[in-house]
Amino acid sequence: MAFSSQNLLNLSISLFLLASLAKAQNCSDCFIQSRASYYPNSDEYGTNHGACGFGAFGATVNDGHVSTASDLYRDGVGCGACYQVRCTNSNYCSDNGVTVVVTDQGSGDNTDFILSERAFSKMAQTEDLAASLKSLGVVNIEYQRVSCNYPGKNITFKIDESSSYPSYLAFAIYYQQGQKDITAVQLCETQSFTCKLLQRDHGAVWTSTPPPSGPLAIRMLFSDGDEANDTWIVPVNNIPQDWNPGATYDSGVQVN
The missing domain is CATH 2.60.40.760 (Expansin, cellulose-binding-like domain)
Incomplete structure (x- = not known):
């Protein structure tokens, strides 16, 4: 069967659109814009009384890089999920940000996350800039769901x-x-x-x-x-x- 130039062009466009759709559905580098704050804690870790029911484990898992979540809590389904969270102010923030585990439910000032103080500081480029970042209280962020990895640990x-x-x-x-x-x-x-x-x-x-x-x-x-x-x-x-x-x-x- 012979194809006209127009048919070939239409076919190319269709294949491009399908490839774009597949990429969007399987995007491994797609971030959602939001805001985050932190909850002050004397030891900078999470809380022992989180809504996920983890107890003390919820304060220290993932080296204390934990967070509450608002809509992402999803009636408890979101407990244990991991997210890469990075603030967007280039004066303070690193490119990688921090990976946090959801261990509690909470929100404030239109935030999706309230990070442990330890996790919030981890988003900064340096320890000195972490203090400046914390002074802002609430920052613009972008986040994406990522895999949880616990080397040497089983469920x-x-x-x-x-x-x-x-x-x-x-x-x-x-x-x-x-x-x-x-x-x-x-x-x-x-x-x-x-x-x-x-x-x-x-x-x-x-x-x-x-x-x-x-x-x-x-x-x-x-x-x-x-x-x-x-x-x-x-x-x-x-x-x-x-x-x-x-x-x-x-x-x-x-x-x-």
Whole structure:
């Protein structure tokens, strides 16, 4: 079949538009404009009482480079998500900014993030400029979702101290990895592999009343919003039958 010059031009335009659309849908360097502030803290880390239910872990994870989020909290789905945040004032700000983990909910003065003081300072080019940056209080930023990486760490389950063996089980998921959200969790009795879908109690905390008996497996659904890419992750390690409130259990798995 012969193609006219006009047909070839139309084909080229169509291919260009399709390539542009694909690039926009899979953009790895697309930033969203917003604002950020910080919450003063005597030790510059996060808070032990964040809405995600991480406790002390939420203050110190990621070397204390943590943040509250407003709309990005997403009723707790956003807990554990990582973002690259960089301020845009070239007089103070570095090109890379800082990677933060969402561990709390909060907003102020039209901000998407309230960073720990440690994370806010990390956006500056130097320690001296960090002091000047903090004096501004609120700064213009740009941010993008990035993968969470915890070298040498597996996804870990922390049994909440409010749990009561064997009638009530609550746990938070630590070291969420990759760039997907945990949108559903199943608790499975390992002998029969009978599973029950859990309710998100708040933040990253999931509960079961009563939990199944025996050793338990926790299955997690990782999702990026496209059902075709949803993936159920099954831990290598089980939670023991005689689990204890306050204990942590290593899942044995990492997620890219």
